[in-house]
Amino acid sequence: MRSFIIIGHKAATEPFSLNDLPGSAGRMDILCRCVNAALFLSHDLRRDVRVYLILKGDPDPPKIIRFDGADVRYLSPDERSAASLIRKALGKKVQDFWTESMPGVSIRRGDLGNLLGELGSKVTCLREDGVDIRSEGFKGISMEPLFVLGDHLGLTEDEEKTIKGYEHEIVSVGPVSLHADHCIVLLHNEMDRTAHGQGNIFRTQHIMRAR
Numbered sequence: 614m615r616s617f618i619i620i621g622h623k624a625a626t627e628p629f630s631l632n633d634l635p636g637s638a639g640r641m642d643i644l645c646r647c648v649n650a651a652l653f654l655s656h657d658l659r660r661d662v663r664v665y666l667i668l669k670g671d672p673d674p675p676k677i678i679r680f681d682g683a684d685v686r687y688l689s690p691d692e693r694s695a696a697s698l699i700r701k702a703l704g705k706k707v708q709d710f711w712t713e714s715m716p717g718v719s720i721r722r723g724d725l726g727n728l729l730g731e732l733g734s735k736v737t738c739l740r741e742d743g744v745d746i747r748s749e750g751f752k753g754i755s756m757e758p759l760f761v762l763g764d765h766l767g768l769t770e771d772e773e774k775t776i777k778g779y780e781h782e783i784v785s786v787g788p789v790s791l792h793a794d795h796c797i798v799l800l801h802n803e804m805d806r807t808a809h810g811q812g813n814i815f816r817t818q819h820i821m822r823a824r
């Protein structure tokens with residue numbers, strides 16, 4: 614299982630207009646792109662992925678939406694589609710436990726601390742100044758990783774403090790600051806190449822072609 618937590622500091626916590634995701638919905642467009650990057654393959658879904666969106670905007674924060682790749686239905690690879698499932702979840706009564714709003718989409722009341730406590734996994738925090746995942750010293754991404762990424766505002770001091778309360782590492786995917794969804798694609802790629810040994814296959818083919 615690969616899990617991604619993305620924090621939406623301004624993301625709306627009540628049903629919002631699908632016509633204004635970047636504005637009145639509080640940069641919900643960023644979170645929707647993260648859902649797509651985490652879950653979609655070409656013509657398929659990554660069934661072994663869970664995405665957690667922490668919504669911290671007005672009027673009723675914090676809330677967490679979970680997309681579970683194993684069960685999700687009615688999701689297509691466009692921002693509006695993910696947004697409409699989030700919107701539907703926000704229409705549900707929110708409690709301190711998960712309530713399913715649509716297949717594979719659930720909502721609960723909670724913040725980063727509640728979620729990390731529930732998941733109880735080592736946290737891999739994505740930050741531009743972290744240890745490069747391609748550096749020699751990096752031990753490699755774990756088999757059941759739990760990544761935390763920020764939105765356009767990054768992570769707050771409080772969130773970083775919460776993460777430090779758990780076993781954690783701070784990693785970078787490269788030398789420049791990227792959008793969170795682009796980081797997710799790069800992380801998947803690193804894991805895909807390791808998990809399936811495809812790095813070796815591609816390298817081998819490349820060498821064969823060069824001969």
Ligand SMILES: C[S@@+](CC[C@H](N)C(=O)[O-])C[C@H]1O[C@@H](n2cnc3c(N)ncnc32)[C@H](O)[C@@H]1O
Pocket residue numbers: 739740741742743761762763764765766767768784785786787788789790791792793796
């Ligand atoms: C658009 S960036 C945040 C930029 C924000 N202005 C800041 O200063 O933190 C969104 C998120 O993507 C992740 N990120 C962006 N570039 C990264 C990199 N090179 N390595 C690791 N994580 C990165 C971080 O989690 C960051 O919070």
